[in-house]
Structure formats: structure tokens, C-alpha cells
Amino acid sequence: MPKSQKIALAVMTAFFLLAPLVLYPVFLMKAMCFALFACAFNLLIGFGGLLSFGHAMFLGTAGYACAHAAKVWGFPPEFAILFGTAMAALLSFVTGLLAIRRQGIYFAMVTLALAQMIYFYYLQAPFTGGEDGIQAVPRGILFGVLNLSNVWAMYGMVFVIFMGGFLLVYRVIHSPFGQVLKAIRENEPRALSLGYDVNRYKLLAYAISGTLAGLAGATKALVFQLASLTDVHWSMSGEVVLMTLLGGLGTVFGPVVGAFIIITLETYLAQLGAWVTIVQGVIFVICVLTFRRGVVGELGNWLRKPL
Amino acid sequence: MTEIFGVPTQALFGQLLIGLINGSFYALLSLGLAVIFGLLNIINFTHGAQYMMGAFVAYLLANKAGVGYWWALAIVPVVVGATGIVIERLMLAKLYKLDHLYGLLLTFGLALIIQGLFRNEYGTSGLPYAMPSELSGGRNLGFMFLPNYRAWVIVASLAICIGTWFVIERTKLGSYLRAATENPALVQAFGINVPRMITLTYGFGVALAALAGVMAAPIYQVSPQMGADLIIVVFAVVVIGGMGSILGSILTGFGLGIIEGLTKVFYPEASNTVIFVIMAIVLMIKPAGLFGAQK
Numbered sequence: 275m276p277k278s279q280k281i282a283l284a285v286m287t288a289f290f291l292l293a294p295l296v297l298y299p300v301f302l303m304k305a306m307c308f309a310l311f312a313c314a315f316n317l318l319i320g321f322g323g324l325l326s327f328g329h330a331m332f333l334g335t336a337g338y339a340c341a342h343a344a345k346v347w348g349f350p351p352e353f354a355i356l357f358g359t360a361m362a363a364l365l366s367f368v369t370g371l372l373a374i375r376r377q378g379i380y381f382a383m384v385t386l387a388l389a390q391m392i393y394f395y396y397l398q399a400p401f402t403g404g405e406d407g408i409q410a411v412p413r414g415i416l417f418g419v420l421n422l423s424n425v426w427a428m429y430g431m432v433f434v435i436f437m438g439g440f441l442l443v444y445r446v447i448h449s450p451f452g453q454v455l456k457a458i459r460e461n462e463p464r465a466l467s468l469g470y471d472v473n474r475y476k477l478l479a480y481a482i483s484g485t486l487a488g489l490a491g492a493t494k495a496l497v498f499q500l501a502s503l504t505d506v507h508w509s510m511s512g513e514v515v516l517m518t519l520l521g522g523l524g525t526v527f528g529p530v531v532g533a534f535i536i537i538t539l540e541t542y543l544a545q546l547g548a549w550v551t552i553v554q555g556v557i558f559v560i561c562v563l564t565f566r567r568g569v570v571g572e573l574g575n576w577l578r579k580p581l
Numbered sequence: 582m583t584e585i586f587g588v589p590t591q592a593l594f595g596q597l598l599i600g601l602i603n604g605s606f607y608a609l610l611s612l613g614l615a616v617i618f619g620l621l622n623i624i625n626f627t628h629g630a631q632y633m634m635g636a637f638v639a640y641l642l643a644n645k646a647g648v649g650y651w652w653a654l655a656i657v658p659v660v661v662g663a664t665g666i667v668i669e670r671l672m673l674a675k676l677y678k679l680d681h682l683y684g685l686l687l688t689f690g691l692a693l694i695i696q697g698l699f700r701n702e703y704g705t706s707g708l709p710y711a712m713p714s715e716l717s718g719g720r721n722l723g724f725m726f727l728p729n730y731r732a733w734v735i736v737a738s739l740a741i742c743i744g745t746w747f748v749i750e751r752t753k754l755g756s757y758l759r760a761a762t763e764n765p766a767l768v769q770a771f772g773i774n775v776p777r778m779i780t781l782t783y784g785f786g787v788a789l790a791a792l793a794g795v796m797a798a799p800i801y802q803v804s805p806q807m808g809a810d811l812i813i814v815v816f817a818v819v820v821i822g823g824m825g826s827i828l829g830s831i832l833t834g835f836g837l838g839i840i841e842g843l844t845k846v847f848y849p850e851a852s853n854t855v856i857f858v859i860m861a862i863v864l865m866i867k868p869a870g871l872f873g874a875q876k
Contacts, residue, residue, distance in 0.1 A: 550697075
């Protein structure tokens with residue numbers, strides 16, 4: 275890990291350890307869940323060059339599965355999260371098989387359409403509770419000792435999950451697998467001619483990304499004790515694109531910064547109603563037209579260091 | 582009452598008609614997307630919002646200026662198309678040298694802005710738009726009741742689709758367009774103003790969406806969200822048909838509308854998802870789409 279990234283990692287760790295002294299823990303837990311979601315998404319677009327417009331399906335599926343397992347089956351939190359993540363993994367594998375058959379813009383449209391299909395399914399399926407969602411999900415007792423209804427215990431668990439997920443994404447990006455992925459992004463035919471089974475790499479990247487997005491969704495369901503249709507809706511898929519774009523596509527820390535900014539905006543603009551959507555749209559347009567490197571990308575470019 | 586496969590014929594033909602109507606809009610919208618994509622290589626995510634704008638401008642013309650449906654059919658596409666031209670000149674034109682995905686992201690952001698602005702102004706509930714008096718009522722065909730306006734929508738959208746196909750495939754203007762789709766640099770070298778052609782093409786695609794919006798206004802309620810979910814279905818239609826051929830997108834649009842209508846009769850639970858399921862199947866069998874060519 276280059277020195278600049280070590281410093282950034284230390285800053286980020288210190289921030290999430292110290293911030294709850296000043297900021298609301300629930301707000302920070304939300305930010306960490308979305309940061310992990312955005313990191314998972316960034317793995318696919320930033321390093322695999324695949325723009326998924328349907329990542330909400332993993333967030334929402336894992337949320338529903340985790341909430342159902344914890345509430346109806348009485349799973350302890352660790353197994354509920356694991357079950358939710360496993361369901362997202364399964365879904366990402368199946369949808370991945372279909373989606374990687376098309377490239378570029380079509381890939382985005384296919385993932386969007388598949389996610390919309392999943393959305394309509396959850397809208398009608400009896401176990402999701404329709405418009406109400408699954409409410410009052412018990413947080414339970416972690417490993418049989420740690421009562422998660424204590425906000426600090428919960429915070430600790432979310433922090434560990436977020437850091438674990440973040441470091442895993444970092445590991446994947448900097449592994450030989452990640453290098454091949456970048457090669458495919460840059461020039462797919464050449465990667466193919468070098469003998470790499472391109473589709474297998476893409477599918478694996480898609481599945482890892484979907485699984486980690488699921489981990490974020492399952493954790494989020496326990497934080498808010500709620501799984502609802504919002505998390506499966508296409509606007510959520512758009513939101514994660516926005517977070518990653520604003521933070522910096524293909525940077526290591528960008529998605530975390532982007533998620534934090536967007537969650538802050540939403541929290542403070544919540545009373546403005548429809549203006550939230552408009553502000554999001556404006557950020558999209560500004561980012562695409564003049565700010566394509568994103569916050570962290572610009573910073574890294576200015577410092578001439580990878581971030 | 583007569584029945585087919587245990588379903589009353591009235592219900593069957595009623596849903597078939599609704600399917601054909603939906604199919605008309607799928608065809609019109611996917612046609613516009615295909616025309617824009619052909620030349621600009623951009624998937625116009627704003628298409629649904631522009632369709633909604635079409636319906637709203639017609640509504641405002643009727644309620645603020647007393648301009649009726651028939652004039653709206655002519656005025657609205659021009660007005661909304663003009664906004665499209667502004668968007669193309671000010672924003673999209675800056676993105677042609679970049680990855681095509683940025684065009685998708687930009688138009689997605691624009692769709693959020695437009696839908697948000699309309700929602701702020703008009704709320705989320707639908708506004709009624711009166712049917713033109715010439716087309717109110719309907720006729721009894723013996724096996725079903727056919728409202729005149731719905732018949733008009735099907736005929737008009739078919740005519741527009743075929744007209745567009747004719748212009749692109751059979752006229753000199755269309756041949757320039759097809760040539761520029763293949764190789765813009767070479768066409769420009771022959772002295773044709775390609776950037777202007779791109780601008781007008783985008784304007785035309787947007788105008789098509791707005792025209793669909795005007796035709797939809799008397800059938801569906803005019804609301805800021807009317808295009809948001811529709812556009813995702815249209816994306817699936819485009820993936821199924823492939824964007825290679827104009828006739829292909831017209832056929833796929835109408836065909837899928839009918840299939841959706843039939844699903845409503847025989848297995849209503851799946852009527853929302855059937856198009857997406859078909860997309861999944863087509864991706865497995867023929868990834869390039871029914872009428873597309875794999876590049």
C-alpha cells in the first residue's frame with residue numbers, strides 16, 4: 275500500500291472511531307453502510323468498467339432476507355447477516371450470468387431491467403410486507419454475548435463490518451485478479467487474446483460486488499430494524515452511482531467520501547422533499563460535465579498521489 | 582357469454598386492446614431511443630422525462646392557453662424538441678469523445694432534475710386531460726367495444742413509426758443519417774454538417790417522445806412520474822429487440838405490448854414482470870437481441 279493510502283486509511287479509521295463522539299451514531303452507521311455499498315459498486319465500475327444500474331437489488335434482497343431471518347426465524351444477528359449476504363450472492367451470480375452477455379450501455383440497461391423485475395416481485399411477494407416493509411426487526415444478541423440494542427455495540431459491529439468489507443475490496447483490487455480486471459476494462463479483446471477467460475472474470479467481479487452490496491444491505495436492515503421497498507427501487511441504484519461518481523470512480527477512498535457527502539446532504543435536505551431529487555440530479559450533471567474525477571480523484575491528482 | 586380458454590372474450594379483447602395501446606407507446610419510445618442511439622451512441626435516460634414533459638405541455642396548453650388536443654399534437658413536439666436541442670448543444674455535445682456511459686449518467690441526472698421540478702410544482706397525483714370531442718365515444722365491433730380514441734392512438738402511432746422508418750430507410754436525408762451512423766468522419770468530409778445533423782436527430786428523438794406524451798395524456802393521467810417506470814420497461818424492450826433495426830424496434834414494441842396484455846388475462850401476477858422475464862430469456866438465447874447484430 276503506498277504511503278498516501280496508508281495515511282488516508284489511518285485518517286478514515288480515526289474518523290469513524292472518533293466521530294460518534296460528535297455526530298449521531300445512527301447517522302454514521304448509515305454512512306458506513308452506504309460507504310460499503312458504494313465501495314462494492316466501485317469495484318465493478320471503477321476497476322471492471324461495468325456500469326450496473328441495478329445494484330439496489332442486492333442491497334434490498336439482503337435486507338429483506340436478513341430482516342426475515344432475524345424476525346420470523348429468530349436467527350441471531352451474525353447468521354441473519356450471513357443469510358442476507360448469501361441470498362445477495364446467489365442473486366448476483368444468477369443475474370450476473372445474464373448481464374455479462376452484453377457490454378457497455380446494454381449492460382447498464384439489462385441490470386436496470388433485472389432490478390426492476392426483482393422490485394416488482396418484492397412488491398407482490400407476501401413475505402416482504404409490500405409498502406410497509408418488514409418493520410421492528412430485532413437486532414438480537416451478537417455471538418450470544420453482545421446485546422446489539424446497545425447503540426455502541428451496534429456501532430462497533432457496523433464499524434468492523436465496514437472496515438472488513440473495505441479492506442477486502444482493497445485486497446481484490448490489488449490482487450492479480452484485480453489487475454486482470456483492469457486489463458479487461460482497458461481492452462477486452464486483447465485480454466481475451468492473451469488467454470484470459472474474460473466472462474469468468476467479469477462474472478466473478480460482478481458476484482463479489484453484489485455480495486458485498488448485500489453485506490451492506492443486511493447490516494443496514496439491522497441498523498434501522500427495517501427492510502423496505504426503498505432499498506430495491508431504481509432510485510437507490512442511481513444513488514449509489516451518484517455516490518461513487520461524486521467521490522471518484524476507480525479511486526480507493528472515493529466511494530466512502532461520496533457516500534458520506536450524499537448521506538449528509540440527504541439528512542439535512544430531508545425537509546425539502548422533492549428538492550433532494552433535484553439536488554442529486556444537479557450533482558450528477560455537474561460531475562459528468564466538469565468534475566469527472568470526483569472529489570478524491572481531484573485531490574489525488576492535485577497531490578499527484580494515488581488515493 | 583363466449584369464452585376462449587376459459588376466459589370471456591370481452592375481457593380477452595379488452596386486455597389485448599390495452600396491450601396494443603401500451604405497445605404503441607413502447608414502439609414510439611423505443612424508436613426514439615434507437616434513432617438517438619444510432620447517431621449519438623447515447624442511451625437517452627431523459628426519454629421518460631421528455632415523454633412526461635410532452636403530456637404536461639399539452640395539459641398546460643389546454644388549461645392556460647385554451648389550446649386543444651389537435652394543435653397540441655403539432656406544437657408540443659416542437660417545444661419539447663427545442664429543449665432537447667438546447668440540452669444537446671449545451672451538455673451532450675461535450676461528451677461525445679468520452680466513454681458512452683457518461684451520456685447515460687448525464688441524461689439520468691437530467692431526468693431526476695426534470696421529474697423533481699415537475700413534482701415540486703404539480704405534486705404526485707395525476708391530472709386529467711380531456712379527450713378531444715371528435716374522438717369521444719366508440720363503436721361496437723360485435724365482439725368488443727372499441728373506444729374511438731384508443732383506435733386513433735394505435736393507428737397514429739403505427740403511421741408515425743412507419744413514417745419514421747420510411748424517412749430513415751428510403752429518403753436521401755435518411756441515407757445521410759445512416760451513413761453518418763456508420764462513419765461520421767467520412768460523411769463530414771463529403772461536406773455534410775454532421776454536428777448539426779446530430780443536434781437535429783436528438784431533437785427529433787425527443788420530439789417523438791413528447792408526441793407520445795401528448796397521445797398518452799387523455800389515456801393515462803398526466804403526472805410527473807408517468808415516464809419514470811415506463812422508461813425502464815422501454816429499456817427492456819430495446820434490449821429484447823436490439824437497436825440495430827428500426828422495423829425491429831417497432832415490431833418488438835407492439836409485440837411485447839400484446840404479450841403483456843395477454844399475461845394480464847391469463848396470469849395477472851406476472852403482468853408487471855413478463856417483459857423482464859422475456860428479456861432474460863432472449864439474453865440467454867440470442868444475446869444481441871431479436872433484430873440486433875452482435876458487434
